[in-house]
Structure formats: C-alpha cells, structure tokens
Amino acid sequence: MGAGTARAATTNETADARYERGMQMLKRIGGEGYDIPVKRLAEVAPDLARFTVEYPYGDVLCRPGLDLTSRQICTVSALIANGSAQPQLKYHMNGFLNVGGKPRELAELMFVAIAICGYTSAINGVGLLREIFKERNIAFEAIPPVADDGTRRYERGMATLMAWSQKGPDAVTGPLQKVSPELAQWVVEVAYGDLLSREGLSHQTRDLAIVSMLTSAGNRADALRFHIEAALRHGLTKEQLIEAITQLSIYAGFPAALNAFAVANATFKDWNGAVAAGPAPAAVAQSESREARRKRGSEVLSRTSAAAGEAVVRSFADIAPDIGTMIVENAYGDVFARNQISSKTRELTACAALAAVGSKTMETPLRVHVNAALTAGASREEINEALLNLVPYFGYPVVQQAIRIAGEEIAKRPT
Incomplete structure (x- = not known):
C-alpha cells in the first residue's frame, strides 16, 4: 500500500509531458499491446485518445499515494461493479498481473464481488479469469473449498462486524431486524461470515476493493461509510482512501467520486482513531x-x-x-x-430485477430465469407483462433489450 515513485502532475507541465508520462504508465499496466485500445480510439476520437492517456495515466495513476497493485485492485473492483465494461475489466485484470499482482488475489476478489455486487458479477469475472489464465499460460491451482460444516458462520460474521465497527453488528443489521430478520441473518452469516471474513486478501486490499465497488455502484452511502470506517480501523490512511476515490473519478465518473468524497469527508470528521472492537451480542445463534x-x-x-x-x-x-x-x-x-411466494412469482420477479439492472453481466442470468419462469408455469404473456411494467421506471432501451432476450428464449420452447 506504500507510495509509488512517480510524482504527481504539476500545473505548469505541458500536455506533451503529461502524455509521455501517461504512455509510460500505460505501458507498465498494459504490457504487450498496451496501446492498442488507445490507437483504436484515436481512429474515431483522437482528442479523447490523448485525454485518456494524459489524465488517467499521466495525472492520476502516476500519483505517489498508492502502489500500482493497489490501484489496479481499485480499477478492477470499480469495473466489476459497472457490470458492462468487460473489455476494460479484462484489460485491467491483466494489468493487475502485469504490475505484480497474484492470480490468487483476483480469484479471491470474486468472493468480495458476491457480497457487494451479487453472484452475476462474480460469475462473469470467473469467465474472464479463465480466459486470462489460458492466454497467459498460468497453471492456476483452484482455491480449496472450506472444510467446516458451516454451523459457525453466524458467530464468525458477528466477530467480523464487531472487529470492523465500533458500533458493532447493530451498525449494519440494526435497521433490518424488525423489517426483515431474514436479511439481517444473511448479512451476518453470508456477507460477513462466509464472504468478507475470508483470509485470501489482506484487510487493506479487501477494503479498497469494497470502497471501489460501492463508489462505482453509487447510492450506497450507509454501506460506504461503514466500510470507510472499517478501512481506517484496518490501517488504511485518509490519504490512501482519498487517492483511491480520486482514481475512481476515471473509472466510475466524477459524480460517483464526488458523492463518495462527501461520505468520506463526513466519516473522516467523525473518526476518532479508536480501533477497539464493538459491543458483543448477548447471544450468538448457531447457523x-x-x-x-x-x-x-x-x-x-x-x-x-x-x-x-x-x-x-x-x-x-x-x-x-x-x-x-x-x-x-x-x-x-x-x-x-x-415458500412465502410461489415459484412462478419468484421467477417473474427475478426476470424483472435482472432486466432492470440492464448490464451485460445480467444477460445470461436473465435467460436462465426466463426459462425457469416458464418451467414454473408462467405464460409468455406473464413474462411479457413483467418486463413491460419496467418501462415507466427504466425507459424503453432497457426493456427492449430484455424483451429481445426473453423472446429468444421463449422461441426455443416448443409451442
């Protein structure tokens, strides 16, 4: 997590100096064929191609506040949360390896993605990892499965929450207990007991990944505040977090970064440096x-x-x-x-949810759940209505895409 050696851009530098420094950084990250995307972009938008080198690589990624492997973790995590930037995600996964990151860390990052972004993002990421490992002739040794019987997941999740927040588990589960105790239980058992308590990543690497995913996803202020505090408790500095969020202005956009800075600023003001564990619960349930x-x-x-x-x-x-x-x-x-709702209703809900997200990572799962809805007894008309209901909330392009995918799957079924 230490500082790099390249200096930050200064206000009196020429554009040529920034571009040259950016190209050198791009070469470090991109490896062989590092400039192919920029050259392709230059064919249609030469000014943007130059900006792409000058600002992201020449101004930001050269800054000394984070080492390059940490920066690539931030980039990869933000692109995972994006859900529709597969070429860029693959490029920067390769970039993580090019600057010294380990294949095992990329695989472990998929478990963080499940907790923060859902299974579909992780499934897509695993597919890209397969391609990368094959292309780089990496003989990857699969991460061994856990050996425990799972009955201590709640206990482990509670311990994680107590270590990550001075307020203890109530900081995350308190608002859920009366409304959805089931969700409160899954948050503890699955998110923190199964996924975020894994030991394959350092605390600081995991924290940077989570902050990057939440910032990129947007509208996650409560969760972002919790995880910025956890990052501080785990030893990340305010300066390192500022660097990470600054970098996300590139990969998630300025609005997302500015909103994250508002949350970070409030968290920094309230942070008192205490790292004592939060209060223990009165009793711990067996999972x-x-x-x-x-x-x-x-x-x-x-x-x-x-x-x-x-x-x-x-x-x-x-x-x-x-x-x-x-x-x-x-x-x-x-x-x-x-069993509180029928299988048919559940599958129609899944179809609508996947269609509403509208990202590339949701296309295959949408096909799966359209077929599951048909298997559960939904008619073609009911699937169509579930998707049409999204028009007022998500617009025509999203629904057009979903209807097309659903139509292709329905057409495969016997009439």
Whole structure:
C-alpha cells in the first residue's frame, strides 16, 4: 500500500509531458499491446485518445499515494461493479498481473464481488479469469473449498462486524431486524461470515476493493461509510482512501467520486482513531449446516432450472469451487427455497430485477430465469407483462433489450 515513485502532475507541465508520462504508465499496466485500445480510439476520437492517456495515466495513476497493485485492485473492483465494461475489466485484470499482482488475489476478489455486487458479477469475472489464465499460460491451482460444516458462520460474521465497527453488528443489521430478520441473518452469516471474513486478501486490499465497488455502484452511502470506517480501523490512511476515490473519478465518473468524497469527508470528521472492537451480542445463534442448505438448494435448482447442484459446483472447480457451492447453498438453499411466494412469482420477479439492472453481466442470468419462469408455469404473456411494467421506471432501451432476450428464449420452447 506504500507510495509509488512517480510524482504527481504539476500545473505548469505541458500536455506533451503529461502524455509521455501517461504512455509510460500505460505501458507498465498494459504490457504487450498496451496501446492498442488507445490507437483504436484515436481512429474515431483522437482528442479523447490523448485525454485518456494524459489524465488517467499521466495525472492520476502516476500519483505517489498508492502502489500500482493497489490501484489496479481499485480499477478492477470499480469495473466489476459497472457490470458492462468487460473489455476494460479484462484489460485491467491483466494489468493487475502485469504490475505484480497474484492470480490468487483476483480469484479471491470474486468472493468480495458476491457480497457487494451479487453472484452475476462474480460469475462473469470467473469467465474472464479463465480466459486470462489460458492466454497467459498460468497453471492456476483452484482455491480449496472450506472444510467446516458451516454451523459457525453466524458467530464468525458477528466477530467480523464487531472487529470492523465500533458500533458493532447493530451498525449494519440494526435497521433490518424488525423489517426483515431474514436479511439481517444473511448479512451476518453470508456477507460477513462466509464472504468478507475470508483470509485470501489482506484487510487493506479487501477494503479498497469494497470502497471501489460501492463508489462505482453509487447510492450506497450507509454501506460506504461503514466500510470507510472499517478501512481506517484496518490501517488504511485518509490519504490512501482519498487517492483511491480520486482514481475512481476515471473509472466510475466524477459524480460517483464526488458523492463518495462527501461520505468520506463526513466519516473522516467523525473518526476518532479508536480501533477497539464493538459491543458483543448477548447471544450468538448457531447457523444451519452447509449440508442441509446444500440439499435444499440442490432440490430447488433441479426443480426450477433442470440443473444438478453438483454440476453447478463443478463448473467453478478450476477457479474457486466454493462459488458454485455458495450459489447452491445461499441463492437456492436460503433464498429461492422460501415458500412465502410461489415459484412462478419468484421467477417473474427475478426476470424483472435482472432486466432492470440492464448490464451485460445480467444477460445470461436473465435467460436462465426466463426459462425457469416458464418451467414454473408462467405464460409468455406473464413474462411479457413483467418486463413491460419496467418501462415507466427504466425507459424503453432497457426493456427492449430484455424483451429481445426473453423472446429468444421463449422461441426455443416448443409451442
């Protein structure tokens, strides 16, 4: 996390000096073929191509406040949260490796993505990692699955929350307890007990990733404040966090960065430097076993998607089998197995939610859940209505895209 060696831009520098420094930084990050995207951009927008080198690489990424591997973690995390920037995400995943990052760290980052952005972002990221490892001839050794029975997940999540916030678990779960105790439980057990308590990343690397994802996603002020405080407790400095958010003006845009700075400023003012653990809960519940959740999730997955739970787990075996396991246990065993609404209603809701997000990472899951809705008994007309209902809230392009995808899947079904 230490400072780099390149100096920051000064106000009296020429554009040529900034461009040259930017090209050198671009070469370090991009490796072989580093300038191909810039050259392609120059064919249609030469001024923007120059700006792309001068400001991001010549002014910001050369600043000494963060080392390059940390900066690439911020960039990769922001692009994961974006959901529709796959070429840039792959470029900067490669860039992380080019500046000394480890393949294992990129794989571990997928677990952070599940907690902050959802499974679809992680699934997409794993696909890109496969491509990168193959192209770079990296013999990646898959992350071993966890060995415990899962019954201490709540206890572990509580311990994580107490260590990360002076207010303890109530800082995150308090507002949820009366409205949705189920969500409060999942936040503790899954987000903090399964995902964010993993040991594959340093605290500071994980904190930078989370802050970057939340900033890029936008409108996450409460969560962002919590994780900025956690970052300070884990040893990141205000200056390092300022550098990270400044960098996000490039990859998430100035509005997102400015909003994040407003949250950071308020957090810095309230921060008193205390790192004592938050108050312990009166009692810690025992979590349901992984075996029970996996059995239930496999049954739901088989019924709704005609897919075997073991096949889902195996599909991630080359990178991180626990991702597949968590899809079965958490997404299907915890969430989709609930019976308060019908399977048909649940699948129509999933279709609408995926369509509303409208990102590239949501396209394949939308196809999956359109088919699941049909399997659950939804008619073509009901799927159409669920998507048409989005027009007033998300506009025509988003719904046009969703209707097209749904239509392609429906057309594959026998009439």
